[in-house]
Amino acid sequence: MQFNYDPVDADEANRQRAIYEPFTHAVRELLDATIRTQAGPEDIAEATRLIEAVTAGLRTSQIDGPFGVRFTTEGEGMSWGNPVIGVRNPMAPPLEIxxxxxxxxxxxxxxxxxxxxxxxxxxxxxxxxxxxxxxxxxxxxxxxxxxxxxxxxxxxxxxxxxxxxxxxxxxxxxxxxxxxxxxxxxxxxxxxxxxxxxxxxxxxxxxx
Amino acid sequence: MQFNYDPVDADEANRQRAIYEPFTHAVRELLDATIRTQAGPEDIAEATRLIEAVTAGLRTSQIDGPFGVRFTTEGEGMSWGNPVIGVRNPMAPPLEIxxxxxxxxxxxxxxxxxxxxxxxxxxxxxxxxxxxxxxxxxxxxxxxxxxxxxxxxxxxxxxxxxxxxxxxxxxxxxxxxxxxxxxxxxxxxxxxxxxxxxxxxxxxxxxx
The missing domain is CATH 3.10.129.10 (Hotdog Thioesterase)
Incomplete structure (x- = not known):
């Protein structure tokens, strides 16, 4: 097991969370709408093009591999990619335990x-x-x-x-x-x- | 348990699958990029606006509630919303069993x-x-x-x-x-x- 990310301090963790948490929430809503939509073929084709463009933009700067299990310098957990509690994982509800x-x-x-x-x-x-x-x-x-x-x-x-x-x-x-x-x-x-x-x-x- | 969707025939199921499966794949890729991106605050804010607009468009015509467990008139399963095998659920890998x-x-x-x-x-x-x-x-x-x-x-x-x-x-x-x-x-x-x-x-x- 590699826990090899440089820890960030609480201020930096809060700064990153403020950027990525609302975005992840938007993708979580999209996930729900993807399952339930009845939009027709043209609308879906256009939505696909838009989503692919957003994804390509996000991927111009991304980490190599999964998010990992990170901690702040204060020892606070940053399991932001986790599928149950991860505030950066649209699959996670996410649970607040x-x-x-x-x-x-x-x-x-x-x-x-x-x-x-x-x-x-x-x-x-x-x-x-x-x-x-x-x-x-x-x-x-x-x-x-x-x-x-x-x-x-x-x-x-x-x-x-x-x-x-x-x-x-x-x-x-x-x-x-x-x-x-x-x-x-x-x-x-x-x-x-x-x-x-x-x-x-x-x-x-x-x-x- | 309610299995109360009108069944569709195989042709209609294939037609719907051809529309929604590639779109769901695109959202699945977005989900991965959402976790791994290192894009900055302006790019993320712009991506959030775009995603919210796509979601709003999809929701103008959507089913009331979850997808349900559906079958074709030939009795073929259409568990397309399922989180493990669902071809319309971006959370699903999806497994092909x-x-x-x-x-x-x-x-x-x-x-x-x-x-x-x-x-x-x-x-x-x-x-x-x-x-x-x-x-x-x-x-x-x-x-x-x-x-x-x-x-x-x-x-x-x-x-x-x-x-x-x-x-x-x-x-x-x-x-x-x-x-x-x-x-x-x-x-x-x-x-x-x-x-x-x-x-x-x-x-x-x-x-x-």
Whole structure:
């Protein structure tokens, strides 16, 4: 794993965020409209030309490869390319995960881009979100590097598109293994439950 | 669950696909460039204005709500909004799943939008893909409606971004429960293994 980007200070991180976050939000809206539009062939051909021109402009100056996992000089995480929480990834809702009293939680809204069964969240999208939030709980907000060992999802009923909540917490720690649990819920209660075992990598373990 | 779209015939499905698939591909490229660009504030502000104008144009005629799960009059699936296989969803790679001799498989490539740990696939993205392909194997390509009951993912090592493969197959069927297994692999072998139990919904069971 390479964490080899030069850290930037909080002011520079805020400056970059102010540039790219509203743009990413605009692309996220475009993503939704791309799935739902009924525009005809000429309009779509014209839209394609415009999008290709924008993309070519953006690519005249771009990093080589993916965004990476970056940190500010203050140690704040900048996982801006992440598909769950990334403020520069139009695929991410993005989740804003809160922490307190040993728990993580997040309130979010999923639309057309996350649909599996009609008007319901794709089961794998629930798995994506739960993997992420259990990992956040297990790693104490990213302070301790951890990798998923195993995760089990139990689907109680369909998860409707719309307003949802997810929560996660650590059940216990045994040596290099951290056991976390969590769920996704709608207004009527949990729809999917998860339990996971997260492993501290050898390079991040306390010397024996 | 509502499967209430009027089916279209194969010719009409192909006509629509020819309009929207290349456009969705262009938005998929934009999504990658959005994460990786280093363009400055003026260029990003101009790109934002252009994207917002395209989105507004697309939204002048759009369906009310998500795309839904549609079928052609020939019974061919049109899950075009699906986040794993949807040819109209810029979030989807999209996977093209092949079938034969009791197995499903797919070769695909994941880039910057799917990154979790540096230069590696987000564990939850692997879960999303495995949930989908195990479901495809269990439902015999969508011919039998099934919902995920439980799924367990075992992460053997990090999955690098780039060229990957996924396979899935049915292990056994016991009443309403179908047991499926599968994996994701890179050139060096499996990186994540999965097993899932899929349930036939009551409304789709054979009358007793």
């Amino acid at each position: 809160k922490r307190g009293e040993g728990r993580c939680w997040t309130d979010f809204d999923l639309g057309a881009a996350y649909e599996g069964p009609p008007r319901h969240v794709h089961g794998g999208i629930s798995a994506l979100i739960l993997d992420h939030i259990l990992g956040e709980a297990a790693s104490d907000g990213g302070d301790r590097p951890l990798f998923t060992g195993t995760i089990t999802l139990k689907y109680l009923r369909g998860t409707p598109l719309g307003a949802l909540r997810s929560e996660a917490w650590v059940e216990r720690v045994e040596g290099v293994k951290t056991y976390a649990r969590g769920f996704i819920s709608d207004a009527d209660g949990p729809t999917v439950e998860a339990e996971g075992v997260f492993i501290t990598p050898a390079w991040a373990r306390d010397p024996q | 092949k079938r034969g001799e009791g197995r499903c498989w797919t070769d695909f490539d994941l880039g910057a939008a799917y990154e979790g740990p540096p230069r590696h696939v987000h564990g939850g993205i692997s879960a999303l893909i495995l949930d989908h392909i195990l479901g495809e194997a269990a439902s015999d390509g969508g011919d039998r409606p099934l919902f995920t009951g439980t799924i367990t993912l075992k992460y053997l090592r990090g999955t690098p971004l780039g060229a990957l493969r996924s396979e899935a197959w049915v292990e056994r069927v016991e009443g309403v429960k179908t047991y499926a297994r599968g994996f994701i692999s890179d050139a060096d072998g499996p990186t994540v293994e999965a097993e899932g139990v899929f349930i036939t919904p009551a409304w789709a069971r054979d009358p007793q």
